[in-house]
Amino acid sequence: MSESPIWHPFTQHGLGxxxxxxxxxxxxxxxxxxxxxxxxxISSWWVTTHGHSHPRLAAAIAEQxxxxxxxxxxxxxxxxxxxxxxGLRAMMPxxxxxxxxxxxxxxxxxxxxxxxxxxxxxxxxxxxxxxxMDNGYHGDTIGTMSVGARGAFNRAYEPxxxxxxxxxxxxxxxxxxxxxxxxxACAGGAAAFIVEPLVLGAxxxxxxDAGTLAEMRRICAAHGTLFIADEVMTGWGRTGTLLxxxxxGIEPDILCLSKGLTGGAVPLAVTIASEPIFEAHCSSDRAxxxxxxxxxTANPIACAAANANLAIWRAEPVxxxxxxxxxxxxxxxxxxxxxxxxxxxxxxxxxxxxxxxEADGYLSGLAPRMLAMFRERDVLLRPLGNTxxxxxxxxxxAAQLDRVxxxxxxxxxxxxx
Numbered sequence: 001m002s003e004s005p006i007w008h009p010f011t012q013h014g015l016g017x018x019x020x021x022x023x024x025x026x027x028x029x030x031x032x033x034x035x036x037x038x039x040x041x042i043s044s045w046w047v048t049t050h051g052h053s054h055p056r057l058a059a060a061i062a063e064q065x066x067x068x069x070x071x072x073x074x075x076x077x078x079x080x081x082x083x084x085x086x087g088l089r090a091m092m093p094x095x096x097x098x099x100x101x102x103x104x105x106x107x108x109x110x111x112x113x114x115x116x117x118x119x120x121x122x123x124x125x126x127x128x129x130x131x132x133m134d135n136g137y138h139g140d141t142i143g144t145m146s147v148g149a150r151g152a153f154n155r156a157y158e159p160x161x162x163x164x165x166x167x168x169x170x171x172x173x174x175x176x177x178x179x180x181x182x183x184x185a186c187a188g189g190a191a192a193f194i195v196e197p198l199v200l201g202a203x204x205x206x207x208x209d210a211g212t213l214a215e216m217r218r219i220c221a222a223h224g225t226l227f228i229a230d231e232v233m234t235g236w237g238r239t240g241t242l243l244x245x246x247x248x249g250i251e252p253d254i255l256c257l258s259k260g261l262t263g264g265a266v267p268l269a270v271t272i273a274s275e276p277i278f279e280a281h282c283s284s285d286r287a288x289x290x291x292x293x294x295x296x297t298a299n300p301i302a303c304a305a306a307n308a309n310l311a312i313w314r315a316e317p318v319x320x321x322x323x324x325x326x327x328x329x330x331x332x333x334x335x336x337x338x339x340x341x342x343x344x345x346x347x348x349x350x351x352x353x354x355x356x357x358e359a360d361g362y363l364s365g366l367a368p369r370m371l372a373m374f375r376e377r378d379v380l381l382r383p384l385g386n387t388x389x390x391x392x393x394x395x396x397x398a399a400q401l402d403r404v405x406x407x408x409x410x411x412x413x414x415x416x417x
Contacts, residue, residue, distance in 0.1 A: 025052035047264035064304035106139025135203035236260030240349030
């Protein structure tokens with residue numbers, strides 16, 4: 001057992017696996033205390049977009065920390081939050097007018113669910129059912145587990161979870177079954193439908209097409225069911241566009257953003273809602289206010305980092321970097337797909353993924369074996385069961401990406417030979 005008192009997330013300490021200590025990071029490289037240089041091929045859990053220790057982000061954080069570090073946000077405000085809300089309004093779909101701050105992706109989804117239910121309650125209409133998609137993942141808090149796939153992630157907490165209506169993942173060629181199931185659920189008076197647009201992340205990097213996403217949005221609108229887009233992972237360019245929803249030409253009623261919101265430097269999240277949802281909570285009756293907050297809502301330091309991220313998007317060729325990385329990912333994955341162990345290679349923007357052998361779930365014994373081999377070769381990759389994915393920072397060099405794929409090839413040879 002580890003001598004450290006730390007209890008790490010998604011870590012089975014009983015296995016006694018090594019836990020490297022990172023001393024510093026720059027660009028796409030992590031430097032450990034023992035001198036190793038590790039290529040971060042998953043953006044440190046999908047958060048780091050422009051690269052580690054980005055000078056512009058670091059400067060904004062340091063400057064803000066010396067001016068205003070924290071202030072209650074209930075009934076008070078500050079310039080970094082005002083600037084960020086205005087900046088997001090300018091970048092996001094025009095129908096999304098109200099920005100609510102929180103501190104993590106899970107919390108942004110909890111906020112979205114509460115907004116949706118509060119909307120219907122305050123309108124005096126009895127809609128309470130939430131519709132979800134099979135294999136979805138939206139976080140690890142109670143509400144987000146309830147709207148995520150049931151399985152290893154949340155089996156122990158089943159008594160805490162509320163019931164939802166689930167529709168099948170739109171497998172290629174079987175999309176109509178998904179659309180028909182959503183139609184039935186919405187026609188039955190569903191309050192909201194929540195989905196990860198185009199790519200289901202923790203569910204196995206499952207990809208579906210923009211046409212299906214657009215049709216799901218149309219069905220929800222036809223029945224008045226609120227459409228919640230969980231772009232915590234897919235947002236900030238991961239799928240090739242700023243938002244995945246752009247590729248379907250749709251606007252959600254509620255949008256959840258986190259991870260890349262600050263470029264991955266510090267925690268922050270937003271839930272952006274349409275005006276009707278805000279208006280349903282806006283009243284002279286204090287009982288109709290939106291009852292949600294956290295101590296660090298709209299933390300000024302985090303907002304300053306997010307403003308620096310928006311400035312990078314406005315001033316630097318981020319879209320071109322994303323396009324170049326997506327093209328390189330496509331090339332490398334096509335080459336790797338010739339390996340006999342690779343199944344169902346798939347790519348969306350800067351995300352590339354494939355399965356090793358037959359599906360065996362998140363607890364596949366392949367995962368810890370591959371994880372250890374990647375770690376031994378100084379590459380940070382964290383398989384989702386038997387699914388291997390590559391989601392690097394946009395600053396990764398061609399040589400670094402080549403090294404990542406070379407290591408993947410070595411590991412595939414080792415585990416299947």
